[in-house]
Amino acid sequence: MQQYEFDTVILGGGPAGFSAGLYAARGAVSTAIIDTNMLGGQPSNYLELENYPGFLKVGGYDLMEKFEEHADMFGVQKFPMQEIEEINLVSNPKVIKTKEGEFKAKTVIVATGAKPMKLGVPGEQEFVGRGVSYCAVCDGAFYKDKVVAVVGGGNSAVEEAMYLTKFASKVYVIHRRNELRADKIVQERAFKNEKLEFIWDSVVKEIKGSDLVSSAILENVKTNEVTELAINGIFPYIGITPNVEGFNGQIEQDSRGFILTDETMKTSVDGVFAVGDVRVTPLRQVITAASDGAIGAVYAVKYVETLKEIPVRS
Numbered sequence: 236m237q238q239y240e241f242d243t244v245i246l247g248g249g250p251a252g253f254s255a256g257l258y259a260a261r262g263a264v265s266t267a268i269i270d271t272n273m274l275g276g277q278p279s280n281y282l283e284l285e286n287y288p289g290f291l292k293v294g295g296y297d298l299m300e301k302f303e304e305h306a307d308m309f310g311v312q313k314f315p316m317q318e319i320e321e322i323n324l325v326s327n328p329k330v331i332k333t334k335e336g337e338f339k340a341k342t343v344i345v346a347t348g349a350k351p352m353k354l355g356v357p358g359e360q361e362f363v364g365r366g367v368s369y370c371a372v373c374d375g376a377f378y379k380d381k382v383v384a385v386v387g388g389g390n391s392a393v394e395e396a397m398y399l400t401k402f403a404s405k406v407y408v409i410h411r412r413n414e415l416r417a418d419k420i421v422q423e424r425a426f427k428n429e430k431l432e433f434i435w436d437s438v439v440k441e442i443k444g445s446d447l448v449s450s451a452i453l454e455n456v457k458t459n460e461v462t463e464l465a466i467n468g469i470f471p472y473i474g475i476t477p478n479v480e481g482f483n484g485q486i487e488q489d490s491r492g493f494i495l496t497d498e499t500m501k502t503s504v505d506g507v508f509a510v511g512d513v514r515v516t517p518l519r520q521v522i523t524a525a526s527d528g529a530i531g532a533v534y535a536v537k538y539v540e541t542l543k544e545i546p547v548r549s
């Protein structure tokens with residue numbers, strides 16, 4: 236088995252990971268990015284971004300290519316498509332075993348991201364980017380004067396539904412109960428918003444369309460009545476879940492599995508930092524992930540420096 240040794244290993248090659256790679260490598264520590272997938276992370280699937288400063292409009296894939304090129308410029312080594320066998324973040328050095336080899340690292344920066352929870356209904360996967368979106372901030376502006384639906388009754392669903400009313404002519408909120416989970420203050424604001432219409436006690440059974448989404452099939456869970464709702468877009472907001480497979484429980488996490496950090500991105504384990512969507516953070520965007528990556532890497536480099544032996548004066 237191939238053996239590798241790095242000062243810093245970054246788990247995850249999305250915006251947080253690339254940014255961390257760039258900053259770590261510029262800090263003159265040997266740096267590798269390991270990903271279980273192709274590099275680029277979630278933004279690679281975004282059609283277009285209009286909110287990354289400096290780029291008025293940019294394809295998600297194109298932006299991530301730029302991030303990668305930038306990390307390459309400073310010699311970050313990349314290991315995409317790795318099949319993880321074991322991750323030990325607690326040991327020193329940290330050890331990541333994949334089918335390809337064993338990676339030893341003085342520090343690990345966890346940048347594995349999160350994934351939206353899926354409805355798991357027919358049409359959902361098929362229409363991603365063509366009417367199904369998990370990011371109102373990214374895609375809302377594409378629905379100017381259109382009719383959209385948000386699924387869920389938590390803070391995210393209700394707040395994002397209100398955000399979408401800036402663009403859409405009508406926003407349905409489809410919730411499986413007849414009471415929202417969202418905070419009362421959020422509910423009060425939502426109930427005053429005339430563009431919002433709540434569809435209670437209902438679940439989405441199917442998303443339909445041809446090129447683009449044109450309707451959703453709903454079922455009332457109390458009456459079992461099935462109806463078809465004409466919509467141009469649908470935003471499931473039924474919660475997100477962090478990608479912590481392989482090291483779940485090794486670091487301090489919140490009740491939903493997100494990693495707790497301090498403002499330097501340090502986790503509860505010495506030498507382990509967490510950046511981007513995988514950590515407990517109030518905003519999950521490319522810009523905030525990139526910012527986290529920079530902070531985490533700077534402090535990871537400082538950590539590596541503290542491990543260097545202090546030369547003995549003769």
Ligand code: NAP
Binds near residue numbers: 353388390391392474
């Ligand atoms: P959440 O609070 O877990 O709410 C998820 C919602 O989706 C719930 O209403 C749930 O229904 C519904 N749901 C779950 N699985 C479903 C399924 N399979 N089909 C249909 N509906 C489903 O998630 P969140 O809204 O993403 O918020 C997560 C956390 O972040 C919460 O603690 C929230 O308070 C916090 N947050 C805070 C803010 C803020 O303070 N500004 C903003 C966003 C999020 P039930 O209600 O029936 O369970």
